[in-house]
Structure formats: structure tokens, C-alpha cells
Amino acid sequence: MAKGSSKRGGARADRPRLLVASDDGRVFEHDTLELALDTGLDVVRAAHKDVIPIPKDWALMAMPGTRPVGYDPTTGRFETVTSFVDDDGVPFAPWAVAVHPPPGYVRAFHPAAEYQDTTHPDVKLRRLAEEEAQRKKGTLAILDGGDEAARPGLPLWAYTAAGMTSKGPVAGLFLADEVSRWEPRLFYRADLDEKIAARLADDPDNRVLAQLARCGKDYLCCCAQNIFYERWEGALPIAPACTAACLGCLSKEPAWETPVPQKRLGFQPTVEEIARVIVHHLERAPEPMISFGQGCEGEPTMNGPVIVEAIARARAQTKRGVINLNTNGSRPETIRACARAGCGALRVSINTFDRELWAAYYRPSDFTFDDVIRSLYVGRDEGMHLSINLLLWPGWTDRMAEIDAISKLVDDGALQMIQLRNLCVDPGHFRTMLPPRERRGIVLGVKGFVAELRRRHPALRFGTFNPRLAADWYREVPAFAGRL
Ligand code: SF4
Ligand code: SF4
Numbered sequence: 001m002a003k004g005s006s007k008r009g010g011a012r013a014d015r016p017r018l019l020v021a022s023d024d025g026r027v028f029e030h031d032t033l034e035l036a037l038d039t040g041l042d043v044v045r046a047a048h049k050d051v052i053p054i055p056k057d058w059a060l061m062a063m064p065g066t067r068p069v070g071y072d073p074t075t076g077r078f079e080t081v082t083s084f085v086d087d088d089g090v091p092f093a094p095w096a097v098a099v100h101p102p103p104g105y106v107r108a109f110h111p112a113a114e115y116q117d118t119t120h121p122d123v124k125l126r127r128l129a130e131e132e133a134q135r136k137k138g139t140l141a142i143l144d145g146g147d148e149a150a151r152p153g154l155p156l157w158a159y160t161a162a163g164m165t166s167k168g169p170v171a172g173l174f175l176a177d178e179v180s181r182w183e184p185r186l187f188y189r190a191d192l193d194e195k196i197a198a199r200l201a202d203d204p205d206n207r208v209l210a211q212l213a214r215c216g217k218d219y220l221c222c223c224a225q226n227i228f229y230e231r232w233e234g235a236l237p238i239a240p241a242c243t244a245a246c247l248g249c250l251s252k253e254p255a256w257e258t259p260v261p262q263k264r265l266g267f268q269p270t271v272e273e274i275a276r277v278i279v280h281h282l283e284r285a286p287e288p289m290i291s292f293g294q295g296c297e298g299e300p301t302m303n304g305p306v307i308v309e310a311i312a313r314a315r316a317q318t319k320r321g322v323i324n325l326n327t328n329g330s331r332p333e334t335i336r337a338c339a340r341a342g343c344g345a346l347r348v349s350i351n352t353f354d355r356e357l358w359a360a361y362y363r364p365s366d367f368t369f370d371d372v373i374r375s376l377y378v379g380r381d382e383g384m385h386l387s388i389n390l391l392l393w394p395g396w397t398d399r400m401a402e403i404d405a406i407s408k409l410v411d412d413g414a415l416q417m418i419q420l421r422n423l424c425v426d427p428g429h430f431r432t433m434l435p436p437r438e439r440r441g442i443v444l445g446v447k448g449f450v451a452e453l454r455r456r457h458p459a460l461r462f463g464t465f466n467p468r469l470a471a472d473w474y475r476e477v478p479a480f481a482g483r484l
Contacts, residue, residue, distance in 0.1 A: 033070025040395010
């Protein structure tokens with residue numbers, strides 16, 4: 001059994017070391033194993049170029065239902081750690097350790113781990129439903145298989161490899177945007193409650209504002225707080241339902257009970273409620289932008305007449321600022337109507353340009369992959385600024401086939417920016433859905449993926465946030481403001 005230790009010396013201290021976690025949240029450096037990285041295809045020994053130092057106050061996460069994998073430099077082999085001894089000599093079965101990239105950062109490597117539960121969510125859902133029915137009938141006292149079988153799935157984070165060097169923690173990620181508008185010191189300030197109370201008193205019957213107050217305070221949503229700070233990009237949630245049922249949906253608690261961080265709003269706002277929030281924000285904020293579908297509501301184009309009329313009503317009162325529509329691309333004709341009503345920017349979410357995997361992840365109700373692509377061409381024809389929210393999965397999105405599909409959009413004038421986002425799913429579930437290595441073609445690694453797209457399309461913009469389109473100087477900023 002390996003023993004935990006926090007003191008290291010000699011040449012090996014330069015190599016990132018493996019971290020393991022106990023089920024009570026303690027994290028230990030492994031005595032002999034180095035950090036290993038999962039590219040999504042292979043497990044590799046971590047080199048310094050693969051990781052960057054991260055601040056000590058970034059939270060490390062344990063991954064229940066996994067066993068960490070490290071690299072043994074004395075044998076040249078990768079090893080799964082099944083047992084570990086803490087500093088008091090108490091043995092335990094360790095879990096892998098990960099970090100979730102904060103805003104602006106993109107995951108390049110998964111944690112190297114063995115997943116003990118790779119059950120597909122639908123299978124798990126059926127099993128849980130059957131067990132629930134049996135429990136109701138009194139024929140099942142406990143879940144068959146004990147706690148491990150009842151594991152509801154890992155929470156929806158972008159689990160990223162993290163290790164330790166003599167200088168501090170490191171992680172397999174990179175910065176992909178400038179973050180000056182998103183620093184924590186700009187949010188959660190002492191005057192937030194006061195500003196929320198004043199704004200609610202101003203428009204007391206507006207249920208959207210009440211939802212935004214919850215989003216800003218309870219869910220710590222920066223774009224919701226911007227509504228009350230009256231600045232920059234403000235979120236505007238309007239959709240209680242969606243046209244898809246994504247495996248990694250952040251707002252809809254799936255029936256198999258994977259914990260999700262935010263709850264959707266539970267009502268359909270009126271045109272008037274929505275228009276009042278738009279006008280108030282666009283008229284007052286510096287660099288004003290209002291964004292529908294900002295991440296954890298349903299699909300804002302689902303109720304087309306409401307969003308279109310709200311935009312038109314707002315635009316009748318102000319021409320200032322940018323109205324931005326984040327969408328899954330299910331309703332191209334509603335997008336067209338939004339553009340004609342005064343919406344100037346479109347961001348379409350997509351996890352892959354492979355139809356089969358797209359459908360397996362999005363689980364669309366009444367639309368197809370072709371609708372998603374058509375949405376971008378509709379946006380082009382209507383003169384919108386066009387982004388995709390590319391939900392990255394190392395080992396899949398970084399394939400040459402994805403680059404070729406993106407290149408076609410750029411060449412057709414149907415894409416100006418890629419927002420690099422980390423696909424947040426239970427990795428144990430998602431890995432089972434991916435085609436085998438022989439069907440993936442050339443895989444470049446996430447940094448190689450970005451570098452190749454930049455080589456092909458020097459003007460294509462990259463980032464992780466919606467672009468600051470309302471800033472006078474926006475056109476002059478570099479196409480890539482991160483660090484590869
Ligand atoms: S499209 Fe967005 S809101 Fe709809 S299910 Fe997927 S992640 Fe959730
Ligand atoms: S729905 Fe989500 S993104 Fe939108 S304001 Fe609320 S917390 Fe923010």
C-alpha cells in the first residue's frame with residue numbers, strides 16, 4: 001500500500017505527482033507515483049508543458065466511483081491505485097482527484113482514472129425506476145448492490161487532471177480568454193443585496209427580475225448580478241422548458257438524479273416582463289449586452305412569439321447595446337424573426353459535428369442536426385454576429401473531422417467565433433457513448449485543435465465568454481487572447 005506524504009525532494013520533485021482523495025474529502029500526494037493524464041484516447045505521463053500552475057485556493061474535487069491512475073517512473077508503467085494509507089496509518093480505497101476549470105480556462109486533459117460505474121444513464125434510470133416501484137410495493141428494502149449501485153452519477157463538472165509539484169498544484173488546462181470582466185472581486189460585493197432590493201422595488205411585479213435575484217444570490221450567477229449592477233452582459237432567463245434533453249444539462253434535474261447546480265425558472269414570463277428588463281439594462285449599462293439562454297435555463301426560442309415580440313417591443317424603445325441569443329439551434333425560423341426584431345448576436349451550442357454523437361448527447365425532441373447548422377446560416381443571412389458554444393471533450397472534439405466541419409462554416413461566412421466550453425458530464429457515463437479509437441481519425445489534442453484552427457483561419461476568434469461586441473474597440477482585440 002502506498003503511504004501519503006507531503007514532503008518530497010530530489011530530481012523527481014520536478015515532475016507533477018499524483019494526488020488521491022479519501023471519501024471524507026482529504027487529498028494526499030502519492031508517495032511514488034507521478035501524475036498521469038488522460039488525453040481522451042490514451043493515458044500519458046504528465047510533462048511540464050502539459051500542465052500549468054494553479055492557485056492554491058482552487059478547490060480540488062474527489063471523484064467518487066473512480067480509482068486514480070498514476071505513472072510509476074521506476075517500472076515505466078501506469079498503475080491503478082486501489083489502496084492507500086493516510087498519515088495516521090489508516091488504509092482506505094482512494095478516489096481520483098480533479099479540478100473544475102474556472103471561467104476563462106479550458107480543459108486539455110481528463111484525470112487518469114478507472115471508472116467503476118460506466119452505466120448509461122437510460123439504463124440507470126430504468127433500474128432506479130424499477131427499484132423505486134419495488135420499494136413502493138414493499139418488495140425491496142435496500143437498493144440491490146448497496147451504495148455503489150445507487151450512485152446517482154458524478155455532479156456535472158468538467159473533471160480536469162490535477163497534480164502537485166514542489167512549487168504547488170498544477171492542472172491540465174489552459175487560459176483561453178481575457179478575464180478582466182469576470183474576476184471574483186467584481187461580483188458578490190457587499191452592496192449586492194441593496195442593489196437587488198432597490199431594483200425589485202422599482203419593478204415589483206416582474207417575475208423575471210425575481211428570478212434574476214435568485215440567480216444572482218443563490219446561484220452566484222455573474223450575468224444575473226450584472227443586471228443589478230447595471231453593467232456589461234446581463235442574463236435574461238425566459239425559458240422553463242427545452243427542445244432537448246442533454247445528458248449534461250445544467251438546469252434540468254434528470255430523472256436519474258445526477259445533482260445539477262441550478263434550477264430552471266418555473267413559469268413563462270410575459271412579453272412585457274421581458275421587454276422591461278431588456279430596456280432597463282440596455283439603456284443604462286456600459287458595454288450593454290443582454291443575453292437570452294445564458295446557460296442554465298431552457299431553450300429561449302421554444303416560445304417563439306414571446307421572445308420575438310419582447311425583442312421588438314424593447315427595440316421600439318432603445319436601439320442601444322447588443323441583444324444576444326444563446327440557443328441550441330432548434331428553431332432557425334424563430335432565430336430569423338428574432339434577428340429581424342433587433343437581435344444582433346447568435347451563439348449556437350453544439351458538442352460535435354458528428355450527427356450520431358450529437359443526437360445521443362442532445363436527445364432532441366422535434367429538431368435535427370440540420371436545423372442546428374441551418375440556424376447558423378440563417379444568422380449569417382440576417383447579418384448576426386455568429387458564435388458556437390463548442391462543448392469540448394478531449395479525445396473527441398479535437399479530431400481533424402471536427403476541424404474540417406468548423407472550417408466549412410468559417411469559409412461560408414457562417415461562423416466568426418468559437419467559444420471554447422468544457423463539456424460537463426459524468427465522465428463515467430459519457431465515455432461509454434464515444435465511438436472507438438478506429439472511428440475517430442486523427443486526434444490533435446485540445447491545444448493542437450485550437451492551434452490548427454488558428455493556422456487555417458487567422459481571423460476566427462476564440463474565447464470562453466460572449467464577445468464584448470458593444471465595446472468600441474472590440475474589432476481591434478486579438479483573435480485569441482489566451483495562452484496555449
Ligand atoms: S439545450 Fe441547453 S437547456 Fe436544453 S437540455 Fe440541452 S443543456 Fe439543457
Ligand atoms: S438561468 Fe442561469 S445563467 Fe440565467 S440568470 Fe439564472 S443562473 Fe444565470
